[in-house]
Amino acid sequence: MWNLTLRAxxxxxxxxxxIIHKKGELIPGEMILKAICCQYERGNxxxxxxxxxxxxxxxxxxxxxxxxxxxxxxxxxxxxxxxKNTFLNFQEPIPTKRVKTIKNPPLFKRYFVxxxxxxxxxxxxxxxxxxxxxVQLVMEINEKIEGxxxxxxxKNMGVFKGVGFPDEIAEFFRIDEYKxxxxxAHNRFPTNTPGWWGGAHPFTILDWSIVHNGxxxxxxxxxxxxxxxxxxxxxxxxxxxxxxxxDLLIRKHGLPLELACKAMAPPFxxxxxxxxxxxxxxxxxxxxxxxxxxxxGPFAILFxxxxxxxxxxxxxxLRPLVAASKGDLYFMASEExxxxxxxxxxxxxxxxxAGEPVIIEMEEGVIPNQKSYLKPRPVEVREDALxxxxxxxxxxxxx
Amino acid sequence: xxxxxxxxxxxxxxxxxxLRDYIEKGERExxxxxxxxxxYLFAGISAEIKAQLYGTPGLDLGAFMRGPEIRxxxxxxxxxxxxxxxxKIVVHGMAGDVxxxxxxxxxxxxxxxxxxxxxxxxxAYMDKVPVIIIGGKAGDFLGEYMAGGIIILLGMHSIYPExxxxxxxxxxxxxxxxxxxxxxxxxxxxxxxxxxxxxxGEDEKILEKHLKEYxxxxxxxxxxxxxEDFIKIIPYTxxxxxxxxxx
Numbered sequence: 001m002w003n004l005t006l007r008a009x010x011x012x013x014x015x016x017x018x019i020i021h022k023k024g025e026l027i028p029g030e031m032i033l034k035a036i037c038c039q040y041e042r043g044n045x046x047x048x049x050x051x052x053x054x055x056x057x058x059x060x061x062x063x064x065x066x067x068x069x070x071x072x073x074x075x076x077x078x079x080x081x082x083x084k085n086t087f088l089n090f091q092e093p094i095p096t097k098r099v100k101t102i103k104n105p106p107l108f109k110r111y112f113v114x115x116x117x118x119x120x121x122x123x124x125x126x127x128x129x130x131x132x133x134x135v136q137l138v139m140e141i142n143e144k145i146e147g148x149x150x151x152x153x154x155k156n157m158g159v160f161k162g163v164g165f166p167d168e169i170a171e172f173f174r175i176d177e178y179k180x181x182x183x184x185a186h187n188r189f190p191t192n193t194p195g196w197w198g199g200a201h202p203f204t205i206l207d208w209s210i211v212h213n214g215x216x217x218x219x220x221x222x223x224x225x226x227x228x229x230x231x232x233x234x235x236x237x238x239x240x241x242x243x244x245x246x247d248l249l250i251r252k253h254g255l256p257l258e259l260a261c262k263a264m265a266p267p268f269x270x271x272x273x274x275x276x277x278x279x280x281x282x283x284x285x286x287x288x289x290x291x292x293x294x295x296x297g298p299f300a301i302l303f304x305x306x307x308x309x310x311x312x313x314x315x316x317x318l319r320p321l322v323a324a325s326k327g328d329l330y331f332m333a334s335e336e337x338x339x340x341x342x343x344x345x346x347x348x349x350x351x352x353x354a355g356e357p358v359i360i361e362m363e364e365g366v367i368p369n370q371k372s373y374l375k376p377r378p379v380e381v382r383e384d385a386l387x388x389x390x391x392x393x394x395x396x397x398x399x
Numbered sequence: 400x401x402x403x404x405x406x407x408x409x410x411x412x413x414x415x416x417x418l419r420d421y422i423e424k425g426e427r428e429x430x431x432x433x434x435x436x437x438x439y440l441f442a443g444i445s446a447e448i449k450a451q452l453y454g455t456p457g458l459d460l461g462a463f464m465r466g467p468e469i470r471x472x473x474x475x476x477x478x479x480x481x482x483x484x485x486x487k488i489v490v491h492g493m494a495g496d497v498x499x500x501x502x503x504x505x506x507x508x509x510x511x512x513x514x515x516x517x518x519x520x521x522x523a524y525m526d527k528v529p530v531i532i533i534g535g536k537a538g539d540f541l542g543e544y545m546a547g548g549i550i551i552l553l554g555m556h557s558i559y560p561e562x563x564x565x566x567x568x569x570x571x572x573x574x575x576x577x578x579x580x581x582x583x584x585x586x587x588x589x590x591x592x593x594x595x596x597x598x599x600g601e602d603e604k605i606l607e608k609h610l611k612e613y614x615x616x617x618x619x620x621x622x623x624x625x626x627e628d629f630i631k632i633i634p635y636t637x638x639x640x641x642x643x644x645x646x
Contacts (some may be wrong), residue, residue, distance in 0.1 A: 274587065316539060322495075335457070338436065351496075351512070
């Protein structure tokens with residue numbers, strides 16, 4: 001069923017939508033479904049998906065692995081692998097429903113795990129080592145176990161995706177039975193890679209999830225750049241690189257969120273030339289150091305993590321993105337109509353500027369394992385820093 | 400009496416069919432309520448009709464149309480007035496990207512801000528001179544590859560105080576038509592080879608004529624708009640890329 005030859009990239013005209021509640025209140029699945037279905041024509045039935053944050057509060061300390069498998073044997077191999085490498089707390093099939101139009105869906109199961117660590121790592125008992133190990137394990141399953149893919153691996157979150165229109169995929173995964181404080185959704189129109197279950201959005205690593213409308217023509221460059229740091233692209237769709245770039249730049253290299261976005265969608269040199277000296281120095285360093293992380297081509301992406309939702313356009317705005325707010329609820333979508341379908345009277349509605357991220361973080365301390373990436377953080381992996389050089393922290397002062 | 404329809408529960412293809420049937424039967428005035436994301440409304444309609452839309456119409460509002468006068472009480476999405484030929488779109492809110500793409504006649508009046516690439520590939524021929532008037536600010540690439548027609552940018556009714564009047568690459572590759580801007584733009588924001596010019600008497604007459612109609616549409620005071628000086632941007636050659644591809 002998944003006998004795929006490796007192809008380079010995808011060109012698409014998809015639809016995206018996202019919602020976040022700043023105080024961490026739960027939003028029913030029907031809401032995101034309504035927003036994405038308002039943009040029905042932006043997809044062609046070859047992929048749809050949802051990311052939901054806050055859906056496993058009782059197991060919030062465990063990495064929730066959503067695994068998609070071609071058959072029973074592949075699933076058994078994953079289970080064997082997990083037995084060996086993780087502490088498995090709980091497992092169950094992901095509840096699904098028969099949908100007439102969805103033929104031969106793969107198997108879906110979720111596992112709540114903590115990785116087993118080497119002794120010296122365990123001594124420090126730090127989350128960084130756990131996260132790093134988890135990334136390795138996901139890469140290993142995706143690369144080495146034939147017919148099985150981890151489609152999400154974050155804590156207290158999960159991704160539900162497949163081949164179909166958004167309403168079909170929502171029915172299949174019973175999205176209406178979930179409530180989340182952040183939702184993102186995608187409606188896919190692939191034109192250049194197979195519309196297969198693993199190629200649907202969102203793409204994830206740890207609790208990063210990305211939905212994307214557009215085409216990342218720098219996929220090859222980005223993919224090779226990421227390989228330097230142990231990330232392996234196995235899902236045959238360009239969007240995958242964004243998940244790993246975020247993980248590398250923000251979690252590993254400690255860049256503040258906004259700057260990481262600027263690394264992916266950098267200002268033009270003519271803009272940098274006109275900046276005040278300090279800023280000019282920073283952006284020059286950014287463009288030089290992170291050339292491999294620049295995303296070329298048209299894109300509008302939404303990405304989320306435990307604590308925030310971010311929207312970003314390519315720097316010449318070749319794909320649409322609209323944002324809006326009402327009270328503690330913030331919305332982003334490809335079309336204004338998608339937002340108005342679920343919030344007819346937003347207090348504020350605006351079109352974000354090209355290359356300038358819209359960052360909505362939740363208020364402090366409202367959810368478990370909450371993360372904030374607004375400020376620069378210490379560089380965690382020195383050998384990476386040596387390999388590529390790093391931005392002197394003094395340059396962040398203006399940020 | 401205008402025909403009033405609530406289209407909130409209808410798919411756009413049904414709405415367009417209904418509208419076409421009524422127009423065929425001679426109906427000339429419409430009020431549409433519950434508009435949200437309906438694509439291609441009035442696309443390709445060739446008739447002198449009037450319509451009021453309440454809500455946010457979907458992509459390509461009035462594409463290819465010849466004649467209808469559409470007034471939108473709300474915002475419009477991307478591609479409004481795509482390749483429109485005659486008629487008018489009046490928007491009481493803001494507009495998305497590529498408004499008036501390849502427009503060849505008629506008028507688009509927008510009260511607020513517009514997105515990127517507005518007026519890209521606009522053209523004019525003989526007595527057909529399309530006009531886009533923007534009350535707010537514009538994103539990058541305004542009037543890109545413009546071949547004819549008039550764009551007037553006022554920058555007055557914007558929700559983005561932090562943004563420049565017009566974005567980067569203003570008029571890039573333009574080889575016909577005129578862009579008038581109320582106030583000043585940074586020369587570095589202009590497309591390659593372009594320069595801002597002062598207005599002459601003929602320009603002032605053209606501006607006043609179009610702005611008067613714009614003010615009538617929104618109940619604005621013309622003298623308020625004319626308080627500030629305008630500049631104009633015109634092509635420096637009719638073949639800016641003539642030597643780029645031919646060696």
